[in-house]
Amino acid sequence: MPIRILPPQVAAMIAAGEVVERPASVVKELVENAVDAGATRIDISVRGANHSGIVVSDNGAGMPPEDLDHALMRHATSKLDHGRISLVTTLGFRGEALPSIAAVAEVSIVSRPLGQDVAFCVRQAHGGPVSAARPCAGGFGTSITVSGLFDNTPARLKFLKSARTERAWIRYVVDRAAVANPQIAFSLSFQTGDPVRYRASSHPERIADVLGGLLKTDGLWIDHREGPVGISGMVTMPSAVDVPSSATVEFFVNGRHISDRQLSAALQQPYRELVGTDKSPHAAIMIEVPPEMLDINVHPRKSEIRFADYRAVTSALMTAVSSGLRDSGLRSPGSIADMARSLATASAPDISDARRRPLGRFVGQSNGSWLIAETMDGLVIIDQHAAHERVILERLKAASLDIPDTVVRLPTGAVRSIDDFEAAALEEHGDVFSTMGFAVAVSARAATLTAYPSILSGCAPSSLLDMLVDSASRGTAAGMMREAMWEMLATAACKAAIKAGDVLTPERADALLREIEATPAASHCNHGRPTVAFLNNADLGKLFERTG
Numbered sequence: 151m152p153i154r155i156l157p158p159q160v161a162a163m164i165a166a167g168e169v170v171e172r173p174a175s176v177v178k179e180l181v182e183n184a185v186d187a188g189a190t191r192i193d194i195s196v197r198g199a200n201h202s203g204i205v206v207s208d209n210g211a212g213m214p215p216e217d218l219d220h221a222l223m224r225h226a227t228s229k230l231d232h233g234r235i236s237l238v239t240t241l242g243f244r245g246e247a248l249p250s251i252a253a254v255a256e257v258s259i260v261s262r263p264l265g266q267d268v269a270f271c272v273r274q275a276h277g278g279p280v281s282a283a284r285p286c287a288g289g290f291g292t293s294i295t296v297s298g299l300f301d302n303t304p305a306r307l308k309f310l311k312s313a314r315t316e317r318a319w320i321r322y323v324v325d326r327a328a329v330a331n332p333q334i335a336f337s338l339s340f341q342t343g344d345p346v347r348y349r350a351s352s353h354p355e356r357i358a359d360v361l362g363g364l365l366k367t368d369g370l371w372i373d374h375r376e377g378p379v380g381i382s383g384m385v386t387m388p389s390a391v392d393v394p395s396s397a398t399v400e401f402f403v404n405g406r407h408i409s410d411r412q413l414s415a416a417l418q419q420p421y422r423e424l425v426g427t428d429k430s431p432h433a434a435i436m437i438e439v440p441p442e443m444l445d446i447n448v449h450p451r452k453s454e455i456r457f458a459d460y461r462a463v464t465s466a467l468m469t470a471v472s473s474g475l476r477d478s479g480l481r482s483p484g485s486i487a488d489m490a491r492s493l494a495t496a497s498a499p500d501i502s503d504a505r506r507r508p509l510g511r512f513v514g515q516s517n518g519s520w521l522i523a524e525t526m527d528g529l530v531i532i533d534q535h536a537a538h539e540r541v542i543l544e545r546l547k548a549a550s551l552d553i554p555d556t557v558v559r560l561p562t563g564a565v566r567s568i569d570d571f572e573a574a575a576l577e578e579h580g581d582v583f584s585t586m587g588f589a590v591a592v593s594a595r596a597a598t599l600t601a602y603p604s605i606l607s608g609c610a611p612s613s614l615l616d617m618l619v620d621s622a623s624r625g626t627a628a629g630m631m632r633e634a635m636w637e638m639l640a641t642a643a644c645k646a647a648i649k650a651g652d653v654l655t656p657e658r659a660d661a662l663l664r665e666i667e668a669t670p671a672a673s674h675c676n677h678g679r680p681t682v683a684f685l686n687n688a689d690l691g692k693l694f695e696r697t698g
């Protein structure tokens with residue numbers, strides 16, 4: 151076949167394929183344009199089958215009629231000063247979003263800058279001609295209406311996920327825009343259900359409002375500048391960490407939501423050093439760098455970027471997090487963590503004298519929380535709650551092999567209400583849940599737990615259901631679901647464990663020491679903190695200033 155230049159309409163549709171993947175992509179591009187226009191309020195409404203009708207209205211700068219005539223043209227942008235992408239500080243810069251959307255939908259734009267008597271509007275349908283700007287009714291700012299999305303690209307429609315999942319994606323992009331821009335009030339409404347509203351607020355408040363969960367209850371605000379790099383945001387305390395695949399970790403670079411594995415790894419580093427955990431905090435981190443330190447033009451949907459000096463950014467991030475954690479009062483002597491770790495690899499003891507065992511002979515309990523034991527080398531102090539938690543978790547793991555045979559059935563079921571995102575997540579992970587012995591029915595607005603593995607029979611069914619919804623909706627990648635479930639079981643283990651303050655008989659305490667010794671990896675609790683500390687005879691001697 152001879153080479154032919156594609157007709158503009160076909161070329162536009164191909165380009166749109168890169169930018170407009172699903173209804174949420176349209177919402178993302180329109181919201182970004184509104185943010186770039188300096189809006190302080192953005193209202194989004196989504197209607198119709200397949201979310202094919204989308205209206206985004208803002209109170210930003212608006213466009214005079216001469217700009218409106220260009221807005222739908224490909225490669226027409228007001229955001230590139232002298233064509234220098236390296237100086238861009240706006241979210242948009244390619245002049246591609248509106249024409250791409252108009253290639254796969256009908257788009258009409260009504261806009262009125264401050265001081266202009268009337269609004270003007272333009273319209274383009276499915277890559278056809280753009281109408282000339284003409285006066286029409288409209289307030290200050292811009293309102294863009296998209297209808298019949300993907301009507302002319304049935305293949306794209308087929309690749310959309312369930313209505314619920316697509317709706318969850320829309321919520322996802324609006325939520326990220328809201329986290330990045332706390333000064334902007336947002337509303338998002340769908341045909342059914344209550345609208346989501348975020349009032350203009352401070353950054354910590356907005357993050358807690360939008361991302362909620364552990365960031366709301368255990369969040370720590372950090373703020374740090376290192377040379378040209380500014381870091382601010384919220385991370386969770388070391389007690390509120392998760393397997394990396396289940397942690398909500400959001401990065402924003404100069405207001406742009408991006409994904410970046412290296413940054414996630416750097417975020418984890420201070421937790422590893424200070425607390426000895428491989429788990430990840432939940433976090434929402436804003437990174438501000440001069441635009442010339444960035445290449446923003448490396449991804450079709452602009453969801454990845456490149457830093458000119460990666461080290462400067464990761465180092466500022468790690469310092470921000472570790473000094474935030476230190477300032478919050480966290481202290482964890484590395485030497486104790488190291489010694490506790492060496493316990494796991496201790497060689498087989500001669501056990502004729504309990505003092506020769508790794509955790510020694512039980513001597514007493516202090517403050518209802520610490521078990522004190524004596525070994526040949528010195529003293530051992532054990533966090534009874536954390537260590538017991540670990541023992542239970544390991545037992546749960548061992549018992550999980552035969553879970554499907556042993557389930558507790560709930561005749562009436564435990565019920566809770568759920569939103570669309572949660573429902574979609576539960577449906578998606580249903581298979582994993584059932585292989586673990588859980589039975590969850592999902593209906594329009596509710597989830598019902600009708601069975602759960604009997605190893606968890608000490609737990610309240612309603613809290614098990616909460617944990618299922620939580621672990622499913624944390625956006626866990628399919629292959630990692632089992633790991634997320636273990637996290638959940640660890641939480642259940644917490645609830646059933648011996649609490650701080652429980653007084654133990656010497657027999658029970660001694661039994662616990664032996665259980666801990668027999669448990670793999672018991673030297674760290676389920677949250678990654680050490681459970682055991684050692685004070686050897688030399689350390690004790692130093693305390694009393696004895697030498698030799």
Ligand SMILES: Nc1ncnc2c1ncn2[C@@H]1O[C@H](COP(=O)(O)OP(=O)(O)OP(=O)(O)O)[C@@H](O)[C@H]1O
Pocket residue numbers: 179183184187208210211212213217221222226227228229241242243244245246247248249292
């Ligand atoms: N809500 C809005 N308010 C004011 N001007 C707008 C709005 N939406 C679009 N524009 C104008 O239309 C132009 C084209 O928008 P479009 O989204 O297609 O491209 P862009 O934002 O410049 O770049 P990108 O393709 O990277 O998003 C913008 O440069 C801007 O001048």
Ligand SMILES: [Mg+2]
Pocket residue numbers: 179182183241242243247248
């Ligand atoms: Mg844009």
